[in-house]
Amino acid sequence: MQRSAVVAVPKRRKPTSRGTIPLLLLALPGVIWFLVFAYGPMAGLVVAFKDFNISQGIFGSAWNGLDNFKYFLASGDAPRIVLNTVFLNVLFLGASLLAGLLLALMLNEIRGHFYRRFMQSTIFFPYFVSPIIIAIMLQVILSGVGGRGGLLNNLLSVVDLPQTNWYTEPGAWPWILTIVKVWQLGGYTSVIFLAAITSIPEEVYEAAAIDGASRARMALSVTTPLLLPTMGILVVLGIGRIFFGDFATIYAIVGDNGTLFPTTDVIDTYVFRSLRTIGDFGTTAAIGLFQSVVGFVFVTAAVLVQRRVDRESSIL
Template sequence: MVKSAKWFMTDLIKNRFLYVLVLPGIVFFLLFNYLPMAGIIVAFKEYRMDLGIFGSPFNGLDNFRFLTVDTASVLKVIFNTLFLNILFIGIGTSLAVITAILINEIRLTWFKKISQSLIILPNFISWIIVAVFAYNFLNTDFGILNEWLGSLGLPRISWYSSAEWWPAILVLLYVWKSAGFSSIIYLAAITGIDQEQYESAELDGANKLQQIRHITIPGISKTIIILLLLAIGRIFYGDFGMIYGLVGDNSLLFSTTDVIDTYVFRALRTLNDVGMSSAIGLLQSFIGFLFVFAANAVVRKYDKDSALF
């Protein structure tokens, strides 16, 4: 212990400037990720505002009874959360990689910069603004899409009362908003690939598709796997801002769009049960950890270098 402390102090003095650079990140995670973990105790208490977090009485596992009160609704919400996140992760990652590859293949510098800027731009538009766009596009009476369907002699669709369409709509909007921004990481990984590999492949007669298949994709595979593992960690978290912004309290769409986060929000708003909300959040984090641990174990079995730990 003494030897380790002495080594750390020596390294701290030697690399003091590097530690100063990393200090803001350490402080950020301490303040916003580790210190709030003390609030986990609320999941096991009957929280009362007048008594505070530590003064409220313990109630054991009573806050987790929501799992047995309305099992059908809970299972449906869990299914929606998993199903939508699998679609977001699978389709979003695929299109982000494709976008990065396509941008990398653009040879005109000015066109490449403009294209990348336009693709990234939707990420900075809030979901509330996107919801306004979607409403004007999908509205039954005056929506652009229904006007187009009407001009073709096709029947209008009541999008905001047809739940079966919304998984596809949510995925489409999610990809439109996030794929360009996500492609930045993959584009950075592509630029890190040794260019001599492409030159050698070209000399051997490989076309662009063969170069992408045998050089580009294997070259960024570790980055893809790491980002997938990180995404799996939040697979039990629904994108509340997105889904509530687009769907709101429209109960006609709950069968395919209601996720854990929106379910908890409605419960907290109507029941004001902070303990139950904390219990659900703890359960989400715990299950997410198990998913990451299992996925990492699978990756580690086949490729240790790509595993997180």
């Protein structure tokens, strides 16, 4: 009988950690930064459960349980600032994502390479503008001497519409702030969508062209559905910050204008103002911890919903 040939199977090499050492060294500075500046300060969260006294220090102050949380939740300001924070963040998130998607679709249709890069840089520039500069620009547009001037009121007078003192009209400011955030974040968000568009196979567009689809139909029926996973990730990340107001922009624009507080006062500005005027570290720490816990619950729920709707595009 003829012996069957024996095929030698090469032995699998054992994984070695020698190749991962450079990667670990590269990650080490980032890990140290997070440990020192992100996780280290968490020890100060005990202030939220104490009657904090500066002379006694963080760990020497007396415990008061949940009194700081009860004081905040029982105050008449809690429902207003929580609703304002959620409402404004929902407006900001939805409007900026929609604007970024539309801008990305339009930029993707530009065929001139130089003109496309120029427009992309132009709409991305507002992301770097300081909130103080934005506040000054809004004052020029909305206000003037006595609060009844400004470019917008001048345009209203041209078409025989009544002028408005915008800094005494709280009802208009959620929409004014939303326009500011769209101007500020629309270009930044469009860059993320443009990066996702580059990963779409060209064969998909060729098949749509063979079927007779126009460029507008391709953008609507091909590009937009393929960008939904990217939008889902951005929504989840945005929901994680839905209880954190944009303190820098809102405070720079609104400041201590109490007339606008009914619609613009968010948790972050309320905490800053309380700490500055009352000096109660315990209550402000409790509000900050409340923000973090609720934000964690929101982002966890959003991730679970995303996994149930589209498991392939889930971030977990």
